[in-house]
Amino acid sequence: MPRSAVAIALPRAEFLGVKVHLDEAGYEGIAVESAADLAALLTSRSDVNAAILDCETNFDRTLEMYALLHEKGRNIPALILMPSRSLGRMGLGNSDDARDEYFTRPYSAESLRWRVEAMLIRVENVPENAEAASGLVGGDQVSGLEQVAGVEQVPGLAQVPSLSGEADAQQDGVPFPVRANTGHGKIVIVFNPKGGVGKTTISINVGAALQIRKGQTVLLVDCDTITGHIAASLGLQRPRTLANAWRDDAGTGACETIAQIATRHSSGVSVLVMAESPLHTEVLDPRRVAEAIIGSREFYDWIILDMHPDYGPLNQALFAQADKILVPVTPDVPCIRAAVQFREVASELGLRDRLMLVINRANSGVAASDVERVIAVPSLARIRSAGLLFVRAADEGKAAVELFPKAKVVGDIYTLTSRLIDSSIPGSNSRAGMSLRSRIAESIRGFFSRLAAMVS
Numbered sequence: 001m002p003r004s005a006v007a008i009a010l011p012r013a014e015f016l017g018v019k020v021h022l023d024e025a026g027y028e029g030i031a032v033e034s035a036a037d038l039a040a041l042l043t044s045r046s047d048v049n050a051a052i053l054d055c056e057t058n059f060d061r062t063l064e065m066y067a068l069l070h071e072k073g074r075n076i077p078a079l080i081l082m083p084s085r086s087l088g089r090m091g092l093g094n095s096d097d098a099r100d101e102y103f104t105r106p107y108s109a110e111s112l113r114w115r116v117e118a119m120l121i122r123v124e125n126v127p128e129n130a131e132a133a134s135g136l137v138g139g140d141q142v143s144g145l146e147q148v149a150g151v152e153q154v155p156g157l158a159q160v161p162s163l164s165g166e167a168d169a170q171q172d173g174v175p176f177p178v179r180a181n182t183g184h185g186k187i188v189i190v191f192n193p194k195g196g197v198g199k200t201t202i203s204i205n206v207g208a209a210l211q212i213r214k215g216q217t218v219l220l221v222d223c224d225t226i227t228g229h230i231a232a233s234l235g236l237q238r239p240r241t242l243a244n245a246w247r248d249d250a251g252t253g254a255c256e257t258i259a260q261i262a263t264r265h266s267s268g269v270s271v272l273v274m275a276e277s278p279l280h281t282e283v284l285d286p287r288r289v290a291e292a293i294i295g296s297r298e299f300y301d302w303i304i305l306d307m308h309p310d311y312g313p314l315n316q317a318l319f320a321q322a323d324k325i326l327v328p329v330t331p332d333v334p335c336i337r338a339a340v341q342f343r344e345v346a347s348e349l350g351l352r353d354r355l356m357l358v359i360n361r362a363n364s365g366v367a368a369s370d371v372e373r374v375i376a377v378p379s380l381a382r383i384r385s386a387g388l389l390f391v392r393a394a395d396e397g398k399a400a401v402e403l404f405p406k407a408k409v410v411g412d413i414y415t416l417t418s419r420l421i422d423s424s425i426p427g428s429n430s431r432a433g434m435s436l437r438s439r440i441a442e443s444i445r446g447f448f449s450r451l452a453a454m455v456s
Helices: 012-024 035-044 059-069 084-089 109-125 199-212 242-252 286-298 313-319 333-348 368-375 387-395 408-423 436-455
Strands: 005-008 028-031 048-054 078-081 101-103 169-171 174-176 186-190 218-222 270-273 302-306 324-329 355-360 379-383
Touching: 005 012, 005 035, 012 028, 012 109, 035 048, 035 059, 048 059, 048 109, 059 078, 078 109, 101 109, 109 333, 109 368, 186 199, 186 286, 199 218, 199 302, 199 324, 199 355, 199 408, 242 286, 286 302, 286 313, 324 333, 324 368, 324 408, 333 355, 333 368, 355 368, 355 408, 379 408
Parallel strands: 005 028, 005 048, 048 078, 078 101, 186 302, 186 324, 218 270, 218 302, 324 355, 355 379
Antiparallel strands: 169 174
């Protein structure tokens, strides 16, 4: 869809700096110096989807402009520059919108660009009559965004079966049956159609936390036959792969289970690699892979699947078997857009209710609360940035939860793991298991985060 225009009521020098950054992001910044200018702009253009107003320089003019943003059926969010001492005064005629945000001088033009872009993504992608399902799992959430403007449709998606096994998956147009779950283990997929968002890091450390911290038996599967690197990250030298095992079995007549093929890591996690080369995967029939993974439920409490970022037949067959699909998202615009696309694909495949958001590197880039509102998927946890710590762990062939059990980011992993377990218990509420003190602390942290966002 065409990119939005932004009305900017800042002094000329500041306008030019902000416009440069908005232009880089593909948005059109338009200067407005008076309420009359803004009225004329809104009359002539229908693509003005956000405004930057300067309450510090001219309070009364800002009130006039703000009123225009909400006249004649408009509901255009504003990013409002104002001194923190004026926050209490800014009643905006009792018409202020929850989508409005505030900032103060001094500010950087680049930081303004990111905040405006996050606002515009919400406007461009979330329908007016729907609320985003933001907040951590177990809080008050509203979901059900069934249509999102501006999301590209993914061609060639086949309808895949539900966990009941009543439907048939499709491979090259030919349906094949998928066996219903006969074991007790939970299948958790870690997927985002964009690479580089931390899928493997989260897969490894959630698996290790379940095994070490929670005493669960875990199978960690590297389903990425193109760029997968779980074995390398865990220091496993040339582990036996599923593809090689099946070739060997074809020659001997044996029929090994995944539990027999997988390699045990020092953490106790069993690790299965699909193939050692993307050129030798012909034996990995999606139906057979899905059935083998279902069959391994009787041997493990948890099966964590680290997926390649695509929508091919293998991934679709595995999506259908997932109890939960964790969607790692980094707080940057390309990744947010990819997650919005996946949300729509999941709706088409009937998997929307299995998605759970994990915000990775949550203390950088676009605000985590904005990410949650835009993607409109229940949020399971936020993981702070700690890149070097994970690199050090990989250098030693370990999970970070093994080497750095007291690190703050590992605490984030533990929180994610606990909520994942809680969310997998029928009828459970992830907040219900929290102590009163923890629930109060979480509420207070949320309040101060919102307050800080308003005055910074």
